[in-house]
Amino acid sequence: MATPTKSSTDEFIKGLWRENPVFVQVLGMCPVLAVSNTALNALAMGLATAFVLIMSNIVVSSLRSFIPKQVRIATYILIIATFVTVVDYVIQAVSLDLYKALGAFISLIVVNCLILGRAEAFASKNTVGRSIMDGLGMGIGFAFALFCLGAVREILGNGTLFDVQLFHDSFQNWVVMILPSGGFFTLAAWLLLFNWLEQRKERKAKTATLALSGEVAQ
Amino acid sequence: MTNESLWSIFINASLVNNFVLAYFLGICPFLGVSAKLETATRMGGAVTFVMLVSSICAFGIQLLLVAIDAPYLKLISFIAVIASTVQLVEMFIKKVSPALFRTLGIFLPLITTNCAILGLALFQTNKGYSFVQCIVYALGAGAGFTLALVLMAGLREKLELAEVPDVTKGTAMAVMLAGLLSVTFMGFGGLGG
Numbered sequence: 001m002a003t004p005t006k007s008s009t010d011e012f013i014k015g016l017w018r019e020n021p022v023f024v025q026v027l028g029m030c031p032v033l034a035v036s037n038t039a040l041n042a043l044a045m046g047l048a049t050a051f052v053l054i055m056s057n058i059v060v061s062s063l064r065s066f067i068p069k070q071v072r073i074a075t076y077i078l079i080i081a082t083f084v085t086v087v088d089y090v091i092q093a094v095s096l097d098l099y100k101a102l103g104a105f106i107s108l109i110v111v112n113c114l115i116l117g118r119a120e121a122f123a124s125k126n127t128v129g130r131s132i133m134d135g136l137g138m139g140i141g142f143a144f145a146l147f148c149l150g151a152v153r154e155i156l157g158n159g160t161l162f163d164v165q166l167f168h169d170s171f172q173n174w175v176v177m178i179l180p181s182g183g184f185f186t187l188a189a190w191l192l193l194f195n196w197l198e199q200r201k202e203r204k205a206k207t208a209t210l211a212l213s214g215e216v217a218q
Numbered sequence: 219m220t221n222e223s224l225w226s227i228f229i230n231a232s233l234v235n236n237f238v239l240a241y242f243l244g245i246c247p248f249l250g251v252s253a254k255l256e257t258a259t260r261m262g263g264a265v266t267f268v269m270l271v272s273s274i275c276a277f278g279i280q281l282l283l284v285a286i287d288a289p290y291l292k293l294i295s296f297i298a299v300i301a302s303t304v305q306l307v308e309m310f311i312k313k314v315s316p317a318l319f320r321t322l323g324i325f326l327p328l329i330t331t332n333c334a335i336l337g338l339a340l341f342q343t344n345k346g347y348s349f350v351q352c353i354v355y356a357l358g359a360g361a362g363f364t365l366a367l368v369l370m371a372g373l374r375e376k377l378e379l380a381e382v383p384d385v386t387k388g389t390a391m392a393v394m395l396a397g398l399l400s401v402t403f404m405g406f407g408g409l410g411g
Contacts, residue, residue, distance in 0.1 A: 026249070026389050027246075029242070029245035029246060029249070030242050030243055030244070030245050030246075030333045031242075033242040033245065034241065034242040034243075074298070074301060074302075077297055077298075077301065078294060078297070078298065081293050081294040081297050081298075082294065084293060085290055085293050085294065088293070089290070104337060104340045104341060104344065107293050107336070107340055108243075108333050108336060108337055108340070110293060110297055110336065111297075111332065111333040111335075111336050112333075113246055176401070179400075179404065180239060180240050180241075180242065180400050180404075181239075181397045181398070181400035181401040181404065182397075183242065183397075184393050184394070184396045184397030184400055185394065185397040187393050188390050188391075188393040188394040188397060191389055191390035191393060192385055192386060192390050195385045195386070195387075195388075195390055196385050199384065199385060
């Protein structure tokens with residue numbers, strides 16, 4: 001949770017890595033797994049979510065003193081749903097192919113727990129400026145995570161990245177990576193990596209303090 | 219309107235295109251509530267129930283929206299109406315059957331904004347199902363969700379006793395299990411058609 005002493009740059013940075021919505025908080029899993037079968041889809045989905053997140057953060061935080069406590073969740077959902085409808089129609093107008101590839105999952109941004117979570121946990125308690133930074137950080141972190149998944153799945157499952165052939169023709173595609181189960185496996189692999197990094201950091205910190213206390217004892 | 223038979227709709231929604239393992243809808247409760255078998259069963263029941271209610275709501279809303287020619291209100295009205303109907307039903311159950319409320323009650327507010335619920339409403343509209351088809355679709359999706367949740371809970375209960383490396387503890391392991399389950403469910407691919 002944000003403390004008033006934190007700078008707004010901190011609010012931005014934390015979403016990218018330390019509190020990354022996907023890899024650390026494990027929020028908003030449905031679109032993460034469903035549309036990450038190619039890097040392009042994943043990136044588009046990530047950016048759409050980021051846009052909704054930033055806009056809803058702005059509106060929620062600027063209205064935070066007007067929204068009655070009892071109906072706040074319903075209000076947030078309506079605000080989010082409005083922006084999702086906007087995104088839905090914009091994507092449909094800009095690229096019909098993309099719209100077809102993402103399908104119902106654009107509408108399902110509404111129920112992405114990440115967005116509601118940020119509205120409730122952050123935007124409803126902080127100023128507009130900080131909420132924008134938070135939304136930017138979390139949104140970009142989310143898009144980045146989606147891209148990581150999508151890129152791995154596309155490279156292994158299709159041998160391409162952004163439709164550019166990466167391997168020699170003899171490369172055997174790992175079809176499973178494109179299929180739903182591949183999404184789970186890739187996500188699990190990324191989570192393992194993050195767990196491992198986290199544990200290594202903890203171990204280092206522990207040995208550092210041990211060494212320090214050892215020196216003090218001597 | 220499609221001519222799909224009711225049986226094939228049911229099999230499709232529950233096994234072939236399982237909401238959790240093929241469409242990735244409702245992953246949050248799937249990972250969150252699947253640690254114990256009993257809770258998982260109850261959660262499944264609650265989700266099936268909400269799916270049924272919201273499916274009926276969505277069918278009505280769609281008729282209304284087509285009538286007044288305002289498709290852009292679809293998303294907002296789906297969410298608002300489903301959320302409030304579930305709230306109403308929750309109060310009703312609390313009054314009529316406290317026992318049932320204790321079994322399902324805690325989960326109801328949680329799952330109202332679950333993507334599986336909204337996803338179901340959107341899919342049935344996109345597919346243009348008739349009223350009866352919608353109900354069967356909701357039941358199938360609910361059954362599929364419950365099945366996935368219960369299988370997962372069973373696996374996780376067994377896993378409690380197993381010795382796993384430290385790194386894989388927690389969500390990572392659950393996601394890997396889900397991947398394996400998903401592979402298994404691909405075996406149903408030929409059914410239903």
